[in-house]
Amino acid sequence: xxxxxxxxxxxxxxxxxxxxxxxxxxxxxxxxxxxxxxxxxxxxxxxxxxxxxxxxxxxxxxxxxxxxxxxxxxxxxxxxxxxxxxxxxxxxxxxxxxxxxxxxxxxxxxxxxxxxxxxxxxxxxxxxxxxxxxxxxxxxxxxxxxxxxxxxxxxxxxxxxxxxxxxxxxxxxxxxxxxxxxxxxxxxxxxxxxxxxxxxxxxxxxxxxxxxxxxxxxxxxxxxxxxxxxxxxxxxxxxxxxxxxxxxxxxxxxxxxxxxxxxxxxxxxxxxxxxxxxxxxxxxxxxxxxxxxxxxxxxxxxxxxxxxxxxxxxxxx
Amino acid sequence: xxxxxxxxxxxxxxxxxxxxxxxxxxxxxxxxxxxxxxxxxxxxxxxxxxxxxxxxxxxxxxxxxxxxxxxxxxxxxxxxxxxxxxxxxxxxxxxxxxxxxxxxxxxxxxxxxxxxxxxxxxxxxxxxxxxxxxxxxxxxxxxxxxxxxxxxxxxxxxxxxxxxxxxxxxxxxxxxxxxxxxxxxxxxxxxxxxxxxxxxxxxxxxxxxxxxxxxxxxxxxxxxxxxxxxxxxxxxxxxxxxxxxxxxxxxxxxxxxxxxxxxxxxxxxxxxxxxxxxxxxxxxxxxxxxxxxxxxxxxxxxxxxxxxxxxxxxxxxxxxxxxxxxxxxxxxxxxxxxxxxxxxxxxxxxxxxxxxxxxxxxxx
Numbered sequence: 001x002x003x004x005x006x007x008x009x010x011x012x013x014x015x016x017x018x019x020x021x022x023x024x025x026x027x028x029x030x031x032x033x034x035x036x037x038x039x040x041x042x043x044x045x046x047x048x049x050x051x052x053x054x055x056x057x058x059x060x061x062x063x064x065x066x067x068x069x070x071x072x073x074x075x076x077x078x079x080x081x082x083x084x085x086x087x088x089x090x091x092x093x094x095x096x097x098x099x100x101x102x103x104x105x106x107x108x109x110x111x112x113x114x115x116x117x118x119x120x121x122x123x124x125x126x127x128x129x130x131x132x133x134x135x136x137x138x139x140x141x142x143x144x145x146x147x148x149x150x151x152x153x154x155x156x157x158x159x160x161x162x163x164x165x166x167x168x169x170x171x172x173x174x175x176x177x178x179x180x181x182x183x184x185x186x187x188x189x190x191x192x193x194x195x196x197x198x199x200x201x202x203x204x205x206x207x208x209x210x211x212x213x214x215x216x217x218x219x220x221x222x223x224x225x226x227x228x229x230x231x232x233x234x235x236x237x238x239x240x241x242x243x244x245x246x247x248x249x250x251x252x253x254x255x256x257x258x259x260x261x262x263x264x265x266x267x268x269x270x271x272x273x274x275x276x277x278x279x280x281x282x283x284x285x286x287x288x289x290x291x292x293x294x295x296x297x298x299x300x301x302x303x304x305x306x307x308x309x310x311x312x313x314x315x316x317x
Numbered sequence: 318x319x320x321x322x323x324x325x326x327x328x329x330x331x332x333x334x335x336x337x338x339x340x341x342x343x344x345x346x347x348x349x350x351x352x353x354x355x356x357x358x359x360x361x362x363x364x365x366x367x368x369x370x371x372x373x374x375x376x377x378x379x380x381x382x383x384x385x386x387x388x389x390x391x392x393x394x395x396x397x398x399x400x401x402x403x404x405x406x407x408x409x410x411x412x413x414x415x416x417x418x419x420x421x422x423x424x425x426x427x428x429x430x431x432x433x434x435x436x437x438x439x440x441x442x443x444x445x446x447x448x449x450x451x452x453x454x455x456x457x458x459x460x461x462x463x464x465x466x467x468x469x470x471x472x473x474x475x476x477x478x479x480x481x482x483x484x485x486x487x488x489x490x491x492x493x494x495x496x497x498x499x500x501x502x503x504x505x506x507x508x509x510x511x512x513x514x515x516x517x518x519x520x521x522x523x524x525x526x527x528x529x530x531x532x533x534x535x536x537x538x539x540x541x542x543x544x545x546x547x548x549x550x551x552x553x554x555x556x557x558x559x560x561x562x563x564x565x566x567x568x569x570x571x572x573x574x575x576x577x578x579x580x581x582x583x584x585x586x587x588x589x590x591x592x593x594x595x596x597x598x599x600x601x602x603x604x605x606x607x608x609x610x611x612x613x614x615x616x617x618x619x620x621x622x623x624x625x626x627x628x629x630x631x632x633x634x635x636x637x638x639x640x641x642x643x644x645x646x647x648x649x650x651x652x653x654x655x656x657x658x659x660x661x662x663x664x665x666x667x668x669x670x671x672x673x674x675x676x677x678x679x680x681x
Contacts, residue, residue, distance in 0.1 A: 021419070024425050024426045024429060031429065031432040031436065031570055035566070047367075061386075093455050135332070135385070135386045266572060290333060292332045294331065
């Protein structure tokens with residue numbers, strides 16, 4: 001047990017009712033602007049959710065804007081959406097020789113394959129870069145090319161091993177996402193190993209039939225626990241106490257709430273999910289805040305190459 | 318009015334929080350920290366980024382991308398700020414206006430409801446009607462080809478040339494009565510006992526043998542084919558795809574996020590929402606199909622008799638339901654067809670004179 005006073009838990013102060021009110025106004029503005037307000041709506045929601053989250057007596061702040069989100073989506077549509085769409089037309093509709101069709105299909109598939117890591121890095125870079133606590137910005141410094149490599153090699157190995165490599169791929173990806181995340185000048189660290197998750201994964205596969213698939217809920221809980229428990233920040237580390245049973249209970253009630261209200265209850269469901277996550281999460285150990293310096297990544301509107309292009313604030317959500 | 322408040326100051330360079338005393342002045346805030354002495358922040362240099370909702374602390378920021386921050390836990394600070402400096406206006410949130418915000422939220426909820434109904438009833442159908450004519454026929458043909466390869470696989474198609482010629486003759490007669498179309502129409506008879514017929518986009522009419530068996534005259538079948546041809550000519554599948562996307566977007570806007578279990582609920586809502594659209598498409602195909610029959614001088618009594626026969630069979634033979642259930646109420650439908658058929662001018666001409674229909678349909 002760590003000495004008392006070194007255990008920190010995040011708290012969420014938000015209320016479902018307020019969230020619902022924000023959502024109603026957001027929806028109206030989104031409808032009357034034919035969807036354009038969507039990006040500002042998303043920003044307003046995030047601003048509220050971040051501002052209601054507290055740890056160690058201080059709340060988080062979100063600094064993103066709707067304009068950035070709109071531009072990020074436009075970029076994604078221009079660089080991925082339009083080419084994939086055109087290539088698919090060549091593949092399916094146009095009357096061209098078969099090799100051209102195959103080439104267009106391959107090109108479209110590989111663009112789609114690259115889109116996933118680009119979106120993941122872009123979104124994380126943007127969201128962390130726009131988040132702060134005590135005036136200090138978070139940042140993500142991972143490079144798209146590294147994640148493409150992890151996903152490409154991982155996918156090939158997963159295919160060759162008939163899926164058995166998948167947990168190793170997940171751990172590698174998590175390591176990339178965590179150990180490139182910073183709060184000010186201090187980096188987060190991830191010490192998980194693929195072989196630890198491997199057995200959890202194998203167990204879930206073997207128990208799929210006897211448990212009618214419920215073993216995967218336990219797998220998700222254990223995976224989340226494993227990921228958090230192996231994440232550290234300086235000398236402090238995270239600890240997660242989520243169990244499969246609790247997760248299943250949460251989902252069951254959420255499903256009842258959503259079905260019973262035709263989805264209207266989703267702001268309350270969202271608050272429930274956050275409370276659940278925070279109740280099961282703690283940061284243990286000393287936190288040397290005096291050492292942390294502001295070190296925000298300058299985000300330029302135009303970088304070099306594709307990854308630089310997206311680094312300026314690419315977010316699909 | 319209270320002028321002195323307690324809060325914290327963040328310098329934007331380190332994570333240290335400095336306790337601060339804030340004094341409200343007319344032109345700005347005077348901030349005193351233990352270490353950093355006193356500074357004056359002018360109101361026009363500041364922006365408020367938190368504190369508009371109940372329970373939030375007031376957060377004021379000054380400077381560019383990495384600002385200095387002032388945090389005041391007591392929200393009553395804002396009210397005093399407005400009293401100390403009435404000229405700052407909407408730059409800072411005023412807690413006294415929260416009840417007005419609540420009223421506006423309720424009005425907005427009514428607005429959302431009205432907008433949703435209007436978009437569903439008129440907006441999406443209008444959008445589909447505007448976009449559909451611009452969808453290339455080649456796309457519909459691609460879509461239709463893949464649908465037909467699944468619905469009417471070549472090995473289940475009836476290959477009898479005599480029956481095929483009769484089908485083509487019926488269709489040619491119907492098409493000759495209308496304006497030229499960009500589609501190459503084909504009819505397939507599929508050897509399955511289902512009582513159903515359907516149209517795939519791009520010009521494919523699929524008749525299942527179960528339906529063919531129940532027709533007593535070529536006029537009855539001509540009525541069914543006319544209905545299906547209208548689905549193709551009016552591009553109902555393309556319109557349905559666009560309406561499907563529209564409904565999906567509307568539901569996405571309404572729920573904000575589409576993840577997890579909510580996605581299943583949405584799928585149900587979307588399926589329900591499309592029922593209305595598909596009913597309207599069926600009504601249109603009925604009306605236009607009947608007009609086509611009349612223009613081609615085919616006796617409309619055949620189609621009406623066929624529907625009446627299916628309706629009677631419904632109780633005894635659930636299989637007959639297939640054709641009717643995806644369509645409007647059968648009684649209503651027959652009544653509408655009868656009133657349309659009443660405007661017929663001139664005597665009908667037989668569709669396949671001298672052919673033995675009951676022998677013909679047994680060829681498969």
